[in-house]
Amino acid sequence: MSENQERNQDFINEVEVNVLSAMIQSPKACESALTLLKDQDFTVKNNQVIFQTIVELFKNNKGIDVTTISDTLVKKNFLARIGGIDYLSYLIQNYISDANVKEHINILVERTTKRQLGQALKKIEDDLQGDKKITDILIDAEAEIVQVSSERNSEELLPISESIDDVVEKIEQLQKSNQNLTGITSGINNLDNLTSGFQSGDFIILAARPSMGKTALALNFALNAANSLKQKDEAVLIFSLEMPKDQLITRMISCQGNFDAHKLRSKFKFTQDDWRRISNTAEQLKQKTIIIDDSPGLRILELQTKLRKLVREYDIKLVIIDYLQLLTGSTSSESRQQEVSNISRSLKISARELNIPIICLSQLSRLVERREEKRPLMSDLRESGAIEQDADLIMFLYRDDYYKEKNGEDSTKETQENHVAEIIISKHRNGPTGKVETVFIPKWGKFENYQNS
Structure with a gap:
């Protein structure tokens, strides 16, 4: 791994740690992350396991803190694999605030999308080297790209106060219109x-x-x-x-x-x-x-x-x-x-x-x-x-x-x-x-x- 790649990986590790620490310490940050992130967004295995554990606790309507996470990991014999209680403590100590958690989440999502696009392009390149018909390659290539782009639905959730005027306007236009349909x-x-x-x-x-x-x-x-x-x-x-x-x-x-x-x-x-x-x-x-x-x-x-x-x-x-x-x-x-x-x-x-x-x-x-x-x-x-x-x-x-x-x-x-x-x-x-x-x-x-x- 080159020096540049090492720096890049260290940066991603830091972003993953910041997101996990915010998820453990802040319910609001946790909900934002669970809405947008998936297992595959975490490239460090330890972090991926911890994220999966948080998801499991959330689904079971249990509290999310160091104690519940470590207890769940112990039952699965995973605690030692992720670095023990010391690593969980490191996550807590790393927490300052969740002010930048949205930016960090977006970084992880963007990195995953880039990886998926890279995999899609590799598949397209492999197809071009084979005997596949060019028309089939084009259809499959577009399908691969569409699959990547449709993986995420990060549309911001808004209160109905942001949409209700548009709905009332549509009703008003319908009443004024001569059209029955x-x-x-x-x-x-x-x-x-x-x-x-x-x-x-x-x-x-x-x-x-x-x-x-x-x-x-x-x-x-x-x-x-x-x-x-x-x-x-x-x-x-x-x-x-x-x-x-x-x-x-x-x-x-x-x-x-x-x-x-x-x-x-x-x-x-x-x-x-x-x-x-x-x-x-x-x-x-x-x-x-x-x-x-x-x-x-x-x-x-x-x-x-x-x-x-x-x-x-x-x-x-x-x-x-x-x-x-x-x-x-x-x-x-x-x-x-x-x-x-x-x-x-x-x-x-x-x-x-x-x-x-x-x-x-x-x-x-x-x-x-x-x-x-x-x-x-x-x-x-x-x-x-x-x-x-x-x-x-x-x-x-x-x-x-x-x-x-x-x-x-x-x-x-x-x-x-x-x-x-x-x-x-x-x-x-x-x-x-x-x-x-x-x-x-x-x-x-x-x-x-x-x-x-």
Whole structure:
């Protein structure tokens, strides 16, 4: 170790000692440190063990002083390893005040971040020497950097007196506004009446059995949201893990232009008028900023990385993910349920952090099919676990005509009643639950407002 490195290490040791001594002597300093610091912030093993002991005492609601720390260390046979009671006494003697404890905490956090960045850069360098594709290296590199930057949340906690004026101003602006919605429109009036639109920062689940039309409904949400946007840089983002981009665009042309989707996908002979309508619809869609990522097998960390990048480039107003169970976790998990729970929590955090509504499609358990009552329940969410807890809004799509067709009943008559679809809101953190009726037109893949007779 060079002389310069030795001086640097001595400085870090001194900072660690100052923080620990303040934690032992000052409850206020202790709370500040526990909020911001982790084990890895202490590079000296003795100091790391003492910090872990303080954390343990705090969690167990016990007093923090030399006696309780030494007693805990004795029970674990660690006291001698950290230098005995003499080292703890040295920490106490070193304490002067906690006036500079925040600065010392920030030094430790900054040092850890630099170490983590160094490790990330080393991994990137190793990848560059290997056979990995450059596109994969770029994705992984950005993910590594994002992981480091998102490790900390050191936002200062403030009393509500600092925020309450902003909230009152928003309420006042809403009352003065001619707009009925505070969020992004779904395009379905009765749904918007219940939700006031898809709200910024909300994590939203849309779930249904296969072939019920959940992708079609999500595309309707995307199109209706895009049609409502006013500014050129405002955009809707779709992550499609199930369906390639060209199929989604075909569906959008069908829905936007009221074309028979089957004819668009088959070798049907179009008239000049048909081609004119297709061309006009395509031009309409070109005017809207809808971004589609159809990468299959996307990892949650890759999705978050791409999302953050696009948020920097566009004013993203709505994100749709099709669908949750096709995402894979960033790290290995004990079970698939645990992996889905981690993915759900990550999406919830992204919605809050980026202040964007994220609609994530989800599968339902096959148990629905074994019941006489086919309308979904929250317990039907596949690998539900944390999904119920994390979601701000849970919507289920149910169509009675789907089951009539399966049972061989006639549901082909082109009447509104034969194509009623129900959007069942089973959880709404900030508003009422209930059922919304809409009309599904299968050949267009379109959901329209239900007209009460």
